[in-house]
Amino acid sequence: MIRLNPTAVFCVDRDEYYRRLDDTDSGEEEALLRWCRYVLGGLRLELKKIDRLLDFDYLRTAILQPTIKELRRKAVLGPHEETVLLKSLQHVPLQKQDVAGAIPSIGEVQLPRIISGLRDSRYLLPTIEGGRKYMLDITRNPLFREVLKKLDENGFLPIKGEL
Secondary structure, three states: OOOOOHHHHHHHHHHHHHHHHHHHHHOOHHHHHHHHHHHHHHHHHHHHHHHHHHOHHHHHHHHHHHHHHHHHHOOOOOHHHHHHHHHHHHOOOEOHHHHHHHOOOOOOOHHHHHHHHHHHOOOEEEOOOOOOOEEEOOOOOOHHHHHHHHHHHOOOOOOOOOO
16 A cells, blocks of 8 residues: 655645645635645646656666666676676566576676675565575665665655755
């Protein structure tokens, strides 16, 4: 179930919110209709944002891939780690064989070490305890802050570059 907090919808521009609210003090029918259009328009916009984030193709291409590439650019991730994390967006859950051909320069022994390092660094999360299938984890590593920045850049957060 998705819960929408109307306060979060309108905190982006509090001055506009209060102007619109003050307009209703007249009690005129047209003022109340303007208020209703304003509130419903804000809710509609937020629902569209939620719908976009629920579209995994959009989330992958607009938010997660650029975030992973940004961490590589900043040298937080190495090239092999970047490749594995990008593959984790194509194969859910990710298994060793999903990555095997993507990094031809490494040997059979190195790939499990790379995956294990990403798991230990909490970039990959096993789908079951002790399992060897993984999914991307953005909650306990540098991806979190970068994802927030990317969400902000794409208009999903009201923080407007404050990170």
